[in-house]
Amino acid sequence: MAVSTKRTQGLADKHFHYCPGCTHGIIHRLVAEAIEELGVLEKTVGVCPVGCAVFAYDYFNCDMIEAAHGRAPAVATGVKRVLPESVVFTYQGDGDLAAIGTAETVHAAARGERITTIFVNNAVYGMTGGQMAPTTLLGQKTTTTPFGRQSSVAGYPLKVSEMVATIDGAAYVTRVAVNSPKNILRAKKAILKAFNVQLKGLGFSLVEVLSTCPTNWGLSPPEALRWVKEKMIPVYPLGDFKVPEDEV
Amino acid sequence: MAVSTKRTQGLADKHFHYCPGCTHGIIHRLVAEAIEELGVLEKTVGVCPVGCAVFAYDYFNCDMIEAAHGRAPAVATGVKRVLPESVVFTYQGDGDLAAIGTAETVHAAARGERITTIFVNNAVYGMTGGQMAPTTLLGQKTTTTPFGRQSSVAGYPLKVSEMVATIDGAAYVTRVAVNSPKNILRAKKAILKAFNVQLKGLGFSLVEVLSTCPTNWGLSPPEALRWVKEKMIPVYPLGDFKVPEDEV
Amino acid sequence: MERVLMKGNEAFGEGAVRAGCRHFFGYPITPQSELPHYLARRLPEVGGLYLQAESEVAAINMVYGAAAAGARVMTSSSSPGISLMQEGISYIACAELPCVVVNIMRGGPGLGNIAPSQADYFQAVKGGGHGDYRLPVLAPASIQEIIDLIVLAFDLADKYRNPVMVVGDGILGQMMEPVELGPAPEVTPPPKPWATTGTLGRKSRNVVNSLYIEPEELEKVNLRLQAKYKQVEQEEKRWEEYRADDAQVIIVAFGMVARIAKAVVDSMRMAGIPVGLIRPVTLYPFPDKPLAASASGAAKAFLVVEMNAGQMLEDVKLAVCGRKPVHFYGRTGGMVTSVAEVEGKVRDIWEGLK
């Protein structure tokens, strides 16, 4: 029997606006596939960030809300508390989630909010022109660290998964990457699991996905994949930081 | 030779406005003594929170700034970056630091900001009339959890020290209590150490102090001390969560 | 009907419950604390949810989410907290979501104090957030009126798909007066086919959004908003006139200050001075009509009294448009005008007219 890599119903039939080789597109597909496979597309409400994924409401084939920069977890909380039977996810960049949205993320976790957060860590502010993000690596050049990020001035990369894992209401916290087919498959599994944690009502789930920004890194897309492997993963090790107790 | 428990020069000659038996007063004294003993009173700038300690600018005998609710670490950052030779501390409650000021705290830590934060955890919003704080214990009754805090609605107590300790720029993170003479002496040592970490330029230092709010807990002051020991410390264990590497 | 003694802040809460509001998100702040306290107890009784947010910024964005999901939802705060909500309010206005925001104003600017104030008038009526949006702003002057106006606030929010603000001051929030609750009003919020509830069989996806990258599109949105505001201005102006018909001096005041002004009107009338009161009930849309009518009629002078440095004053001047002198008397920083002070001011004006 012939099988084909069918386009998921979880995505609307639109072209992405992302730069060539930007892995936001891969992550979109994985999230959409997971929602479709779980059969919850009709009861899903997605919340987009402000960041390059700001137009995600055009892409995901479900009801969508565009949140203010950093506030997606608060918006998602509002939705989920009104509609406890719905499936709610946020899709956020590292500026959105780890800088301006720090409090909203920490407290959605602390409340054990039954939502799923997809956290796209590309070590830079993509949309606004490549400024330093909280996750920018030491030494990394950005438009606001033109001489490379120096810890003495701009501090250290923030390890969101490690931090969120310390919070009691967080049920599932994991870090994956989409820099290779193998890692992409693993990322898919993690995203599926995160939604399952939500469906089981176990608490807050967060999947940190290491992603590329070839444009602002000044690299070709294939070089960018390599940069994830060689530079990012050593600082942001992949793996589970917290798994639900009934699943350890 | 006769020695006496002399009133520290670090405090102005004012009566505290705190409720009878509120341990904010003890913590004030410890901080003031530490600053005095280190001989840095003249180059210290303190930043007060909004919370019961809002009038701390009347009490500490050094230059003081009253910050907006939750923003003391940002204000302290502004001061310290302009005056790197100064000694800067923030004094913040659990509503101030762990709720509205979450992002400012996390990022002052991530930047390795050379400031010292005294974090007074009394498991409640004291000043505004006893509402739930992020640190309120499960089951604890407050004016906004009249039936006791339930995790299913209001989530779990936030363990700030555990969380901040995961952040690279944080150099010293410890939790103490002021519920007994012994713990008060330990708290004093921790506060001294935190200022020393700042003076050595090692990074961000945070001392979480378990404190009482007899008024909003509905307990007498002596009962409140017991409540710290019997209820709070089991949830918020005392001890160091991070110490500077050269001091391990 | 049973009369009960109720705090203003509690009346806001009970009014919301009567209006069918079942979701409240907020962050504590004096002098509105009794409102969340009340709802933390009351909402669970009616199957609703009180959720304390980590900040006002989070609270207003939770409101955004809950409103997007189709709920009748409210938040409340006081001045500094409302300032923090300005971005969120601007988003909600652009996304055209209904919700109610209560501001129990306190002394400012900055941390100020917790005493009563009306110094957030500009912020409320001109829009403290960015962009061209407007909020209907209601200003009750008694506990009874709180109960009534909060229901109206939810209705207006749904009718116009717009946030509605209800403002009071610390006195109104914390004072007690008897109220007659009467039977709960019939509440039938309109259907919300636009709500993001999950498609649940609906053919097309719903999207709640305030991003319109093409200026042409965003201008269309703005034109729609402006048309809506025009309708609001035509249909929703509300005010109370008190002995204003033949008054030669018209006091203009809102909220608690209007209560003081009423006492002044009575005492001045007794002294033979023809004074009247026009009390805006809606601050936006501003009831310019009765002012313009008075300005062309019996009124010889206006006296605006506010607990601020003269903010509504501008709207009164715009309405009177130079036809008659407009005087101002204001106290700031939480100081409350006394009847005697306003009487003195009225007397001065009256002397000047002679």
Place this chain on the structure above:
Amino acid sequence: MERVLMKGNEAFGEGAVRAGCRHFFGYPITPQSELPHYLARRLPEVGGLYLQAESEVAAINMVYGAAAAGARVMTSSSSPGISLMQEGISYIACAELPCVVVNIMRGGPGLGNIAPSQADYFQAVKGGGHGDYRLPVLAPASIQEIIDLIVLAFDLADKYRNPVMVVGDGILGQMMEPVELGPAPEVTPPPKPWATTGTLGRKSRNVVNSLYIEPEELEKVNLRLQAKYKQVEQEEKRWEEYRADDAQVIIVAFGMVARIAKAVVDSMRMAGIPVGLIRPVTLYPFPDKPLAASASGAAKAFLVVEMNAGQMLEDVKLAVCGRKPVHFYGRTGGMVTSVAEVEGKVRDIWEGLK
């Protein structure tokens, strides 16, 4: 003098450096990004500090701290980010600290878009934050003027111990024009004996504060602030008149729109229609004097042109005070008025006058 081609946003940065500003705290947002980019490079060259904050809320509070410590300090953002700063600005105003805030306005409300706009006028001049405070607001209309006004902004901030806002729109921020930098101005900020630097031998402690729990005290603070604003209104009104002397139709416009209006004035004059322009350079204090003078003089009608739904319009009406008709033409959502549209509007008015 050398002419260099400079982006508006960069000019804001270079102007600040020339004004002696050595500390910048901000959070990225389009369309002002080139300003932080520029300063991230430039400030270290002069021994200064560029620090990226975790949010606009943090940024404005870092500014508060740095200003309290005595520095000349600046932040910049665009509309939604400025909304988030409202609480902080109110605090800074009450604590009477000097600083400069740049707002490169974009299409709103909500997330809107990144196209040029002037729809934050109300927020800037009436005070989007809580309480009775005011900010001097400067509105440059060319890159050269940016350089000059930013220096003025710092001087005014220090003179009045008050935050000063400088507003532009996305076009002004991103366009390039040649500028003549000339020698850097002599900068001598006044001494700041009130700064919280540590006592360092000083006898009395300094406290920076905006809390005054007693209404009597807070009212005193407010009276002091109001007196200061009165002085600002007396001393700091700035505007440009262009062929306005004998004009029968006066266009009122600020920022980039005034550039368009100038082209309209020229073309209309060529067509024999006596049109002039009054361009407010300070939006607060609003230059009502020249408008009032025109209204009592040659002007037969006013046309306010803005990239919003009519905000400055209210201030113009207050200044004209019913003496002459005031018309309005505005585009919103990031749409930019064309010369032809304004010409059309002027012609209509002119026809109506005949």
Place this chain on the structure above:
Amino acid sequence: MLEAVLLAGFGGQGILSTGMLLSYAGMEEGLHVSWIPSYGPEMRGGTANCAVTVSDAPISSPLVTEPTTLIAMNLPSLEKYETSVRPGGLILYNASLIYRLPERQDARVLGVKANEVAESIGNIRVAANVMLGAFIEVSQAISLKSALEALTKVLPPHRHKLIPANQKALQEGARIAREAGLVNSVNH
């Protein structure tokens, strides 16, 4: 009849609930009432004032800037508000904490050792109700009976065990006022 009462003291003296009691009792008597609290930022021990208006006509302004009666529970309150009392008005002061006589010559004045009375009843927090009892006796604005009955409505059920102490306080205050006779301002 219009009584505009200002009760002033510090937190913990039961001032706010005493004012509420007066309002409640007035409402139950069919009068128009209003109650306005004001307090400092302290949770305990700071200033706590409340203004109660009881009137047989609708209350236009519930604010009390010139009280007909001042009940001063401590010295700072007497000092702050003494001059605001209307000529011919009433000043009741807590003689346990205020050692000097009010200076107003044009007001009626009565001192009550409310703390001592309250402590003798066994609960310092009923001090303000002692003063209320005295006020009711002097002013006859409402009946003591209404106040005694209203206690059940003002105190939450879990505090009903405090009703006897509060009743006692009201009665003692009334008794003291009755027995003392009023210090007439003109001849004190």
Place this chain on the structure above:
Amino acid sequence: MLEAVLLAGFGGQGILSTGMLLSYAGMEEGLHVSWIPSYGPEMRGGTANCAVTVSDAPISSPLVTEPTTLIAMNLPSLEKYETSVRPGGLILYNASLIYRLPERQDARVLGVKANEVAESIGNIRVAANVMLGAFIEVSQAISLKSALEALTKVLPPHRHKLIPANQKALQEGARIAREAGLVNSVNH
């Protein structure tokens, strides 16, 4: 002389820096110039436009709503802006990506296969400069020499190795325009 040029296309075609080059060269010739960019939210590949005014008189309004010249680098740009060109104005279009002729009958029109030329030079990002070369040749608003020289000022030092390619692009564009002769709107 006043040239109000609108360059429109998508990101990555070098449109913004080409506009800057024109402005710079104009300034160096002592003319009044202004440059205004506008782009979509995408970092790469989205719309990217810029408006350049070059004039011998001070520029009151730097906005270009009715360009004297439109340089359309892709089809959407041509479609969006064709009608806005002033009667008698100039339309230069990138014939590599635009397969239809402009429809305006009252404008001068020239198509240049800028992508092909750029790729033949070895760098797709110089496409817009090919068009600029053509524009300069047709309009004579500035001299080609100024543009060639201005490259050193517009390109940051670490990009100076790209100068030859860019010069080539300008020259090729100019050559093509020269050789093509202009399609006159009236008879195309």
Place this chain on the structure above:
Amino acid sequence: MPQVFFENERCKGCELCVTVCPKKIIALSAGEINSFGFHPAVLTDGTKCTGCGFCFLVCPDLAVTVVREEGGNGESTDEGE
């Protein structure tokens, strides 16, 4: 034999598929150019395709479809590190 299709108008020529294809049988078309100005990906030698699906997995723009027999050598054989 597995078949791989590229949707030209979706392809942005990012070369990620080119990079991950274990058989090195994908390249950007030199001559072709889509309406966004990109050279789309093409197969250079379809016969070598294993149907592993890596090209599908990595394509950010959903420009690739892979059709193969079930149970054929697919994703599982080589994890494409």
Place this chain on the structure above:
Amino acid sequence: MPQVFFENERCKGCELCVTVCPKKIIALSAGEINSFGFHPAVLTDGTKCTGCGFCFLVCPDLAVTVVREEGGNGESTDEGE
């Protein structure tokens, strides 16, 4: 012999000193009342005082002063859990 002084006007009668005194020699004065309405703490039997300083350490309002001989039995002897 160690001496302990209470500053009456500072004391809020919170009884924390009463609670921590190992010798149980502190009590609130029954008769006295300060100008804030609090019954201040007093020593019931000064002779038993060890000078441990716990009352000083725990007093939130700095109302206590302890004077003792250096080297006397002080803070170190009993850690006051």
